[in-house]
Amino acid sequence: MSEGLKIAFELLGGLALFIYSMNMMSQGLQNMAGEKMRYVLSVLTKNPVVGVLAGALVTCVLQSSSATTVMAIGFVSAGLMRLPQAISIIFGANIGTTMTAQLIAFKLSDYIWPIVFIGFMVYFFAKSDKLKNIGQTVFFFGLLFAGIEIMGSTMKPLVNAPIFTELIASVHDNPILGLLLGTVMTVIVQSSSATIAVLQNFAAQAGVDGNSIIGLQGALPILLGDNIGTTITALLASIGQSKNAKRTAVAHSVFNITGSIVFLCVLPLFAQFVMYISPVGPETAVISRQIANAHTSFNLINTLLWLPLIPIMVKIVCFIVPDRKPDLSTEQVKSEAV
Template sequence: MNEKVQIVFGLLGGLAIFLFGMNMMSDSLQKAAGEKMRTVLGMLTRNPVLGVISGALVTAVLQSSSATTVMAIGFVSAGLMTLPQAISIIFGANIGTTMTAQIIAFKLSDYIFIIIFIGFIIGFTAKKQKIKYIGNTILAFGLLFEGIEIMGSVMKPLASSPFFINLIGKVAHIPVLGVLTGLMMTLVVQSSSATIAVLQNFASQPAADGITSIIGLAGAIPVLLGDNIGTTITAILASIGQSIDAKRTALAHCIFNVSGSLLFIWFVKPYASLITMISPKGNEVDVISRQIANAHTGFNIIMTLIWTPLLWLMVRIVMKLLPGKKERVVPLGEPKYLDDKLIRQPVAALHLVAQETLHSAHIVQRMFVKAEEITQKDSDAVLGTIRAEAAGVHELSEKINEYLAAVFSFGAITEDQASMATGVLLIQSEIDRIADLCRSIIENIAGAKNMKVKYSKDAMKELRKSMELIRRMFEETLVLMADPGKIETDSLKKEREMVMDIDEGMRKDHVKRVAKGKCDAKMTVSFNALLHDLDRMGSSCLNLSDTALKEINFNTLLQGEPDPEREELLQSSPHPESEEILQSGMDPESEERIPADAVRPKTRAKKVRA
């Protein structure tokens, strides 16, 4: 095979193994520590300095600034953090990503195959999922270095090529050409770590004297600057189609690296001298890999020190360049929060699903208010609205199911996250069921009207009381889901007992009214069906609270930046009227005490999913 073709194929093959190892290592680490990464990012973003530290730590662990940047953009888009917090994390990510170059500077060629073997054995034999991820991380680490070794071996002949030496000479002496070279390489490869690894390997090739580097540190630094500009394309691509703050975060990343490159391009030789002074001594060809790694680290540390005190200015710049847009009105049944761009990020995706679930619950909350209106007066318009809203909640449930199915299909979700997703589906199922029961009750009342018979005023009054109490239960359940400390679960159980007591009393009163001729006997079947629906709604409210607290801790999924619907919900408080009912057993709208013989056994309050 032609030598030039061998070199090209060797470079491409080595690069492919390197990128495969990088992606595999990043994915495995995210699966092993994804939730912890979110916790670190959440805890350490209270001020810019801590945000920088958290971004650096997470990127050093994940070995990918692109992964951290995309994660930050996703969190901003999902409302898990503010724009200044995300920008400070990206500043830190630029420092953390230099760890890859520092690791590559170590000569690990003698240990590559043992690292690969150890990683394979751990991943192949481990029973626990997290241990498998750790094994895959070690395996990927070995593959990464094997890719570097392959690229280094095939580049050796280039050092003796007159054409290539002449070409590199031009790039080394014209910094702008070096920047463009690094930029184009990173745009093609989509990984600054990969192009810097190629640069380190290439620079380690000796010139004709066998001592100096073929390109030298002063020639490598401009290429390094171009690499830093090129890596911003990942953030830009990740922000397409996302929220305005996500786009601003990507723009901040771009401004950080471009401004740094424009500054450093004027001081290449003095900067090279500084890096040579603080780096290990020896023949240039032996130490240049470490010098490039130090130059990369120094660049990002200096730019972070410059920009961190000016974070407020960066926020103003990106907000000026990308002004906010008016929020669009979401049609009924269309998701308000779900974002297909975040399907690959389970943490952010589950947060959005939780918000969407709460959004569908607010629709049901409105349905309750309208349902109470119908118990007081006939209204075909309100009936049509309730039907439309019930259909909208059902459509949202299907969209949430499809969204979570897509999250599962990408395979990046952990067992704990899968359990939480299942719990959210149970919650949404209960909300959908309550919406359907609410519609069924109102259609029952409307159906009686169409049959030219009506429930008596007393029956409607008792129905209204029961509906009001269930609405209070539902609202308190939502507050409990958003903030477990706001409501006591015992009060919900007592209110559930109250609903059953009222329903039992309604059945007895209906029989009495039929006997006295005040109610039509034909209404007994439909009235019993109506009471059965009320009973099921009360059970669903308890199911909601149990699932949200005992099975998934729904509140943790909602943690993030304030959401208007959630904040409105948390301003709610237990209704004093229902408290009075619980304490005295009195109906708030009448002086009649609920009959003692109307109390049903407490076993009826068990969790029901029918």
């Protein structure tokens, strides 16, 4: 097998392990707390601020913004929740999903296999379903970081590859290209957590000058694109659902697209803000945390901007997904027949 093919398979294998572990960890968490989280969503959404907090809490617990978003779409489709309530939950889900990037920023290399072993032992020997779910969650939490380690070690040889350095130079000099790259990556992979993990690992690689190969200002547009790409999951989940369910999914897209455009316009200021709130140190050592903080800041600030504008968001999505108007010619034929 050629060296290039080997690197490609190792990178894709690490990514596959990450995505599978993320899904299985989320499944274990949902088995433990899914019904309680559904109850939280159905009850604590009368006030938009509380709805945001509920959406963030549920997503933090379930470690899946897609699960929270699909729940909200299901509630709206069943008539159990109004559109403004669902939109506030979507805002909160965007905040809650940033917890994954924050976890990835921790350096857990020395503890991966002990975590995997402990999780496996609990899952394998436990008799109760509750303990089995805990074991499953811990086991796949460890494997998730194993996937990250595989991707990180595979990316090191790519740092000096001419095709990669040229691509990174293009992205660094053209933020719109970075935005499109992040969007396409997430649409293909169907997981913003996975693409952000890839970005964190790649950004932590040192270039010829000893600094991050891409730098924070080069990574931020890709991060914004990841946030746009993740909205495809909600749009797919809304297919065949009610009008308000489709509007809920569209609200997710409007939220992330408008926010990304605004932040792209103030990119240098955003980069300075992220560096100010992040740890100080060599760029390769702190950029993973900087990307995680940028992800959290983007969704938190975007939510604060949109929260008082939920009525406007409702009007926007109702314009994009309008109610079907009756066909006048058909109505005229009916009246004439009577």
